[in-house]
Amino acid sequence: MIDEKQARSGNSFIDENHTALLNTINSISQVSERDWNRGTFLYDVAGFIKDLENHHHHEETILKAAGYINLGTHSSKHREISMRTRDSSMGVDDFNSSMLFMDELRSMIFSHELLDDQDYWSLFDNQAEYKIKWSTSYETGNETIDKHHQCLLNYINRLDLRFGECHRNIEECQSLAIGELKLFYEYSKLHFKEEESTGSFHTVPGHQAQHDSLLIDLARLIVEIERGKFLPANLGDYLSYWLINHIQIFDIPSFANKK
Ligand SMILES: [Fe+2]
Ligand SMILES: [Fe+2]
Ligand SMILES: [Fe+2]
Ligand SMILES: [Fe+2]
Structure with a gap:
């Protein structure tokens, strides 16, 4: 059942x-x-x-x-x-x-x-339960980039709900988290590539290096979960910070006045 x-x-x-x-x-x-x-x-x-x-x-x-x-x-x-x-x-x-x-x-x-x-x-999901709500203060003004950010945030919210509901044994939770994070890695990589190909991207120095560093950090996190160093329960908090902090520090200034 x-x-x-x-x-x-x-x-x-x-x-x-x-x-x-x-x-x-x-x-x-x-x-x-x-x-x-x-x-x-x-x-x-x-x-x-x-x-x-x-x-x-x-x-x-x-x-x-x-x-x-x-x-x-x-x-x-x-x-x-x-x-x-x-x-x-x-x-x-x-x-x-x-x-x-x-x-x-x-x-x-x-x-x-x-x-x-x-x-x-x-x-399938009750999106009202999502912990981190999208806010207009996260908008960059670039429609495609904003859509990507909202979709990435939805992924984080769903991961957060799924990990919170993970009542199975630790190995199963770990393998669920690893699979989900590998997908999230690919979606983030795709998003960064899209962002880097737009004309306004290079207005903030260090933006590209920050993307590379975020991906390295995510890859490291996957390895740490594989090794059992962390449990997935708190990943939602970490990933929302990972995404929103980057949007606020790099993406919004990069795309400012480029609507
Ligand atoms: Fe489909
Ligand atoms: Fe599909
Ligand atoms: Fe970015
Ligand atoms: Fe972005």
Whole structure:
């Protein structure tokens, strides 16, 4: 029987799918960097596309059952992602083009998860329970960047709720936290890349170095949790500080007057 808390985080199966996709992407990149071979690469990518399409199918089934009203648009985005992935994999003929392909794949997949998949969260989560509320004082004035920040903050809030509800044994909580933090790392990396590509980014010195340092800090945190040094329960507090402090010190001044 599904208990009330599990039901509330009803997209935990979807989260697990997202973690598995990330692991496959990482494993394809690692194998390619070790010993690149076109046949192996394309075989692994074909396997990934199959996993991705299965995931989209599961997601659509769950969303249909939950009565998601934007299902048609969301499903079209899924189809477009797998079509673009399949098409651009055909152009891979050497190591360099495979690395470009992997970069594009990461952006496409993580951008969909970070931005589009959030559209259905309200079906599963009671967002009124989120601890850290978005405030207009966090706005930079750049619409895309503000949307990214809100989505990242939603992720932190959800992580906070999930970790708070983690009644299973410590190993299970740790592995949940590690999977979630690895995804959060990818979404943050994608966001920083987007921010760094906008014209107003370089107006505050040290901004880029601060992004690099935040990612290093996050990677270190993942290793510490893997080693059992910290329990995930207080991570929400830490991550909200990690994000909001950066928005206030670097992002807002960078984008000021650039609306
Ligand atoms: Fe998804
Ligand atoms: Fe989706
Ligand atoms: Fe930034
Ligand atoms: Fe930012």
